[in-house]
Amino acid sequence: MTFSVAVSGASGYAGGELLRLLASHPDFEVRTVTAHQNAGQKLVAAQPHLRSYGDLVLQPTTADVLAGHDVVFLALPHGKSGEVTEQLSPETLVVDCGADHRLESATDWAAFYGGDHYGAWTYGVPELPRAAGDQRADLASSRRIAAPGCNASTVALSLAPGILAGVIEEQDLVSVLAVGPSGAGKSLKVNLLASEILGSASPYAVGGGHRHIPEIQQALRAAGATAPTISFTPVLVPMSRGILAVSTARIVPGTDAAGIRRAWETAYAGEPFVQMLPEGEQPRTSDVQGANTALIGLAIDEAAGRVVVTTAVDNLVKGTAGAAIQSANIALGLPETTGLPVNGVAP
Numbered sequence: 001m002t003f004s005v006a007v008s009g010a011s012g013y014a015g016g017e018l019l020r021l022l023a024s025h026p027d028f029e030v031r032t033v034t035a036h037q038n039a040g041q042k043l044v045a046a047q048p049h050l051r052s053y054g055d056l057v058l059q060p061t062t063a064d065v066l067a068g069h070d071v072v073f074l075a076l077p078h079g080k081s082g083e084v085t086e087q088l089s090p091e092t093l094v095v096d097c098g099a100d101h102r103l104e105s106a107t108d109w110a111a112f113y114g115g116d117h118y119g120a121w122t123y124g125v126p127e128l129p130r131a132a133g134d135q136r137a138d139l140a141s142s143r144r145i146a147a148p149g150c151n152a153s154t155v156a157l158s159l160a161p162g163i164l165a166g167v168i169e170e171q172d173l174v175s176v177l178a179v180g181p182s183g184a185g186k187s188l189k190v191n192l193l194a195s196e197i198l199g200s201a202s203p204y205a206v207g208g209g210h211r212h213i214p215e216i217q218q219a220l221r222a223a224g225a226t227a228p229t230i231s232f233t234p235v236l237v238p239m240s241r242g243i244l245a246v247s248t249a250r251i252v253p254g255t256d257a258a259g260i261r262r263a264w265e266t267a268y269a270g271e272p273f274v275q276m277l278p279e280g281e282q283p284r285t286s287d288v289q290g291a292n293t294a295l296i297g298l299a300i301d302e303a304a305g306r307v308v309v310t311t312a313v314d315n316l317v318k319g320t321a322g323a324a325i326q327s328a329n330i331a332l333g334l335p336e337t338t339g340l341p342v343n344g345v346a347p
């Protein structure tokens with residue numbers, strides 16, 4: 001069976017990556033693409049790398065245009081998907097790459113985003129270890145999926161196995177991330193000009209203000225934490241795509257090195273898209289460029305009593321579009337890996 005698909009926000013980075021991946025997905029046929037300022041133009045005018053879409057034209061983003069498809073992927077700015085999705089049929093599978101449906105807590109939404117809170121949908125990180133229930137089972141029965149924030153899912157995948165296994169403490173978690181500017185979207189911002197970024201590394205949202213903190217805490221609570229605290233600091237670096245998250249956590253006293261590694265290896269055993277590196281190896285962002293793969297390295301800093309988890313993802317693939325398609329595959333009963341690359345592009 002072929003599922004008809006609409007992609008909203010198709011002129012942006014996340015929408016473009018959805019379309020790149022969907023072009024080689026055997027079960028999906030993209031019939032409609034929508035945008036905002038670019039509506040009325042050909043898709044290839046906004047996304048010159050997507051030649052296979054020929055003369056397909058970007059339409060305005062309205063519920064009428066999006067209606068009537070089997071699957072709707074939304075890649076809109078925060079706060080823009082809640083209203084439009086309320087008007088779509090409950091039968092339609094809707095996958096939102098924005099933040100509008102990620103947070104369960106209206107208080108967190110108000111504190112970190114503001115505006116109307118439309119409630120939480122099933123979180124689109126299938127591999128996320130959970131203390132109760134099963135992420136894939138929830139996705140399989142869902143018609144509303146919230147794809148993750150790219151930084152948030154990278155950190156959640158890094159730390160959740162240790163929380164679930166009870167081998168790391170949930171207080172005093174620390175994550176520092178090197179991130180590429182494509183995570184900020186395509187619209188013009190002075191701090192994202194090439195002249196500002198090239199040759200420089202710039203921390204932002206320093207001091208606990210980043211919107212992904214409540215999303216990470218929510219994921220860690222699902223893994224069994226009660227009230228986790230995390231110091232989270234992203235650093236913008238000159239690479240167009242990619243996230244390298246370096247996360248550290250205090251080891252629960254009495255846990256040996258083998259027990260630590262076992263926690264992560266057990267959590268991700270057999271996972272096609274989350275892979276543990278052997279002891280002594282660390283991932284690079286270049287290893288996962290273009291891939292729906294999270295690569296995780298693990299080391300123990302005995303002197304500091306901490307585990308150090310290094311995770312590399314492509315923010316536009318495993319961090320967004322790949323996670324969205326992987327979750328849609330599960331919801332539609334397709335093999336989870338359909339249309340998704342495990343291998344990266346090198347060099």
Ligand SMILES: NC(=O)C1=CN([C@@H]2O[C@H](COP(=O)(O)OP(=O)(O)OC[C@H]3O[C@@H](n4cnc5c(N)ncnc54)[C@H](OP(=O)(O)O)[C@@H]3O)[C@@H](O)[C@H]2O)C=CC1
Nearest residue numbers: 009010011012013014035036037038075076098183185186
């Ligand atoms: N980039 C990333 O790595 C990640 C992005 N996301 C999320 O995905 C979503 C899209 O991000 P990204 O692609 O980076 O952003 P971009 O700025 O690159 O693209 C935004 C898209 O939304 C459209 N748009 C802008 N304003 C409106 C509006 N008022 N109503 C309807 N459509 C509008 C734009 O259309 P036009 O160009 O025609 O104006 C464009 O297609 C965001 O919610 C983002 O947070 C999530 C994880 C990672």
Ligand SMILES: CC(=O)N[C@@H](CCC(=O)OP(=O)(O)O)C(=O)O
Nearest residue numbers: 098099149150151180181183184
């Ligand atoms: C460089 C940069 O600005 N990156 C973005 C990543 C955003 C993202 O992952 O997505 P959502 O905005 O949908 O949560 C950031 O840190 O906010």
